[in-house]
Amino acid sequence: MFLIKxxxxxxxxxxxxxxxxxxxxxxxxxYFKNIFIKNLKDKNIIYLKCISDKxxxxxxxxxxxxxxxxDCKVAEIQEMYVDSGFRSQGVGKLLIxxxxxxxxxxxxxxxxxxxxxxxxKAHQFYTSNEFKQTHLKFNKQI
Numbered sequence: 677m678f679l680i681k682x683x684x685x686x687x688x689x690x691x692x693x694x695x696x697x698x699x700x701x702x703x704x705x706x707y708f709k710n711i712f713i714k715n716l717k718d719k720n721i722i723y724l725k726c727i728s729d730k731x732x733x734x735x736x737x738x739x740x741x742x743x744x745x746x747d748c749k750v751a752e753i754q755e756m757y758v759d760s761g762f763r764s765q766g767v768g769k770l771l772i773x774x775x776x777x778x779x780x781x782x783x784x785x786x787x788x789x790x791x792x793x794x795x796x797k798a799h800q801f802y803t804s805n806e807f808k809q810t811h812l813k814f815n816k817q818i
Contacts, residue, residue: 678767680774683723683735688712690732691723694757722751722778726758726767734758736771740784748785751775756789772805 683691692708715721720741726734736756743750753775758767779787790813791798803809 677728678733678765678770679727680724680770681727683716683725685713685716687723687725687732687735691725691735694735694759695755698755698757722775724771724774724778726762726771728762728767733762734767734771736775738775738779738787740779740782746786749783751779751784751787753787753789768801769805 688709691712692703692705695708696703712723715737716723720739722736722738722740724736724738725732734757737754738751739754740749740751756768756771758771776787787807789802789807791802799809
């Protein structure tokens with residue numbers, strides 16, 4: 677059985693591990709920790725974890741934004757990761773459903789997500805959860 681809960685400061689190490697795996701990169705832990713703690717206090721940021729037998733097996737982060745080109749509050753999933761041993765078991769779907777419930781309570785009308793081009797399984801996951809591809813995203817290192 678899986679349980680979805682809000683993240684707390686005690687989750688820093690496992691969430692750091694998940695985000696490093698997601699990004700395929702070792703991030704600066706000190707910077708990560710400071711941002712994680714700061715964001716936990718922000719009412720427009722939601723950090724959720726999925727627990728199985730007291731072990732964190734999944735994580736999702738979502739930021740609520742007020743954008744000029746939308747006539748409603750918009751949320752964007754920033755990171756989502758499910759431990760490889762727990763994929764295809766409904767963890768991601770539970771995280772999405774829990775995020776949507778929390779966002780609806782905050783009167784958010786639109787949720788967006790970006791996934792790297794190489795993450796084909798993530799694309800299939802989001803499509804199967806009724807997300808529509810409407811944009812291409814571009815970025816530039818500065």
